[in-house]
Amino acid sequence: MLSKLLDPESVAVVGASPKQGSVGYVILENLVTRFGKKVFPINPKYDEVELWGRVIKFYRSISEVPDPVDVVVIATPAPTVPKVLEEAGIKGVKAAVIVSSGFSEAGNTELENWVKAVAKQYGVRVLGPNCIGVYNAYSGFDTVFLPAERAGRPPPGPLALISQSGAVAAAIMDWAARRRLGLGFLVNYGNKADITETELLEGFAADDRVKVITIYIEGFKYPGEARQFLETAKKIAAKKPVVAYKAGRGGAAQRAVKSHTAAMAGSYEMYHGLFQQAGVIEASSVREMFDMAKALAMQPTPRGRRTLVLTDSGGMGIQAVDALEALGLEVPEIPESVAKELKRELLPFAAVANPVDVTGSTTDEHYKIVLDALLPTPLFDMALVVTLMQVPGLTKNLADYLIDAKKYGKPIVVVNFGGSELVQRFEEVLEGNGIPVYPTPDRAAKALWALYKYGEIRKRL
Template sequence: MSVGLDYLLNPRSVAIIGATAREGSVGGVITRNLLTKFRGRIYLVNPSYNELLGHRVYRSVLEIPDEVDLAVIVTPAPTVPKVMSECVAKGVRVAVIISGGFSEVGEDGTRLEREVKEVAQGRVRILGPNCIGIYNAFNGLDTFFIPQVRMERPRPGPIALISQSGAVAAAILDWAARRSIGVGLAVNYGNKLDISEVELLGALASNENVRVIVIYIEGLKYADEGRKLLEVMRQVTRIKPIVVYKAGRSKSSSRAVKSHTAALAGNYEIYRAMLRQAGAIEVNNLMDALEVAKALATQPLPRGNRVLVITDSGGAGVQAVDNVETVGLVVPELPQDLRNTLAKSLPPFASTANPIDLTGSATDAMYKFVLDTVLPTDHIDMVLILAQMQLPGMTPKLADYIIEVRRFGKPIVVYGISANEEARTFKARLEEGGVPTYDRLETAANALRALYEYAVIRGLARPH
């Protein structure tokens, strides 16, 4: 990781330039966020105050007596060049410019942006401008300026998010928090005057807390960025998976991209080919990106594309097969000798071909028997379990059985739409035990597809 990015993600000290206690303001939210959560040293800077929220306030970053690793700038755009010159003089390592009013608003803003970069002289690395910055659940660094009551923060976890859009990043983190998906790091880079997704990818590749990187990208700012992004993605995907949602696919949305962050959306088919060459896994929306990442972060990679489907509903089993095979995986019929073994201990009306339908008489013990019998064989590579907790024979204890069979080293995902208390307990136990759960069959199938796709990328499975 470059020195600048190390101080961006893991600073020892942070100066908030434009700190305020004003309720509802950007600076006010950031000030409170950092004072209450950040585990390093905090310095407040604002020439209009001597004290805020019980803390001393400095007139300038130059007055701070200690070293400053990271400056968070929340002042009007025209003041940023002067603030940046003071950061340079102070020896600040990296700055997050939250302020908008730069290249995204036109030529005047572009000139101002160039001025900030010239002042920084490469001595201060810059994230932004026009961004919401950093969320690090591990050290409490949180510059996302949306109050907690309007945007829940996700728990620490193995997923990292890089987003070109701040609002999109905030919305998806709130969504993840409400579904207890662990997102430990999130970065919004805005206009990427300096630090871009290319460098951020490299930094996250070496971060031991991160197992999967999710990227929301609208467009690249310069012509040679595509080549650089391809190169770094190829390197990173040898280490850990990258899941990408590329927005701005149509002509109309491409225009919207340019007005949003002054980026060039470009031809989507070119992006798609680039992502394929890089070994990145592409999805069609950000919710699927995080759901897929959840499986990639917790499950072993399969050796092939054969899926075992176990269900307590024949109709749901049929839908599961449709979804699984639509994404390019297969649901093979089990051999007769294995079916005979299953039939000896299952009710006579159960189907044993695959999908294995235990019907409405399903019990925890039946699921356990099927898993213990089929998973050790070489007939399947992955498992999709459909389990509805409304049935009288089903209990949350099934989660313990499913977690136990992780010992066979095959990926498992679980689908269920029940919303009763037992179903919530069942899903919570599975998630805590490292087994992802889904409430849409399409998403569960996409998670399995991503596992297989990444296994092919890593050379652990053959393409079919």
């Protein structure tokens, strides 16, 4: 069923509209201009309308659609939804995205229960209601009712996002698009009258295109959900990283959660313990969730916690050591015999201890010398490399040396800060070749911690 929902071949949009600015217009535009497969607009007010340089045929109801329909997107007033869902069920549609709001989140639990009953009667699996639905960057299937110029669409990539909040999901989409972060799938499940985050976890676990699953969660809604989540996440985390951010940690925030998606926030301690048992890596913010997910998608897990810090800035090196040690990672000193060998090839005033500070007079080759001398040895399990490209001796060739160091099979993350064209191009080349880049040492350190943490989770599970 989830394949029909996430990767359909045909879609009907009930509530489709030629009126610019309306929800039905944006969803229809998304699908007609980017989906590239069968799209059937449903609205009895229209017959044929010229839109986006083509003539679009509208149907009076879903029963008039001549072809099979995999999924129906419903964007009509809440009271009309049960009838629409019944028509879809009679048609043989197996999945529905209910964009409409005005259900349990607004106190209208009876209407939501009616929707659930109709869906169960006809075997239609429901995402929502009160959601933005699905974004599939691979196929262009996109039910997000926010215009692309306001909420950018990210490129295909190894990350998937499951979000309880539609607005948060849309903001993440836009943020990821501006950074060219590969977010292949996004699903917002809203009130989860039927499909839950646990089922979506299972769906993404089975998709080889997804390397890391991220979850924004506010709270479970029904008794027994926590247990189901624990059992499912535990199986998945043994094979594929799952990173979660739990919102609604304090009392006032928990009240907001209840009014947002009618979820039971519960105590934060319960969720924290649940994530630990399940092997889910917990983030303290949305940004941190994606910082860690990016590293987990790009880099191997380390054998241990010993970290090499290589920098052209003493200050950045100190910050990196502070951040790593605060997370429980080790920054061991380089043995004197190895340090002597390095000193022969580096500048006389370079600091060879760990951090290794090649100084602001460095060249690309000095980075290569250190990486080739230390990463193949058992002294270090991973590396945090600071590359402030403002230094005159550094060029774009440094990216090639860092990429080449991947051959040692150890995680590498890079700290690169600045706004010049050289800096931006340098970052693009690194990330395009699987080396994650961060603007500050603390964010890079947390990414390495996530890699170490996931290695420990896999050993335990």
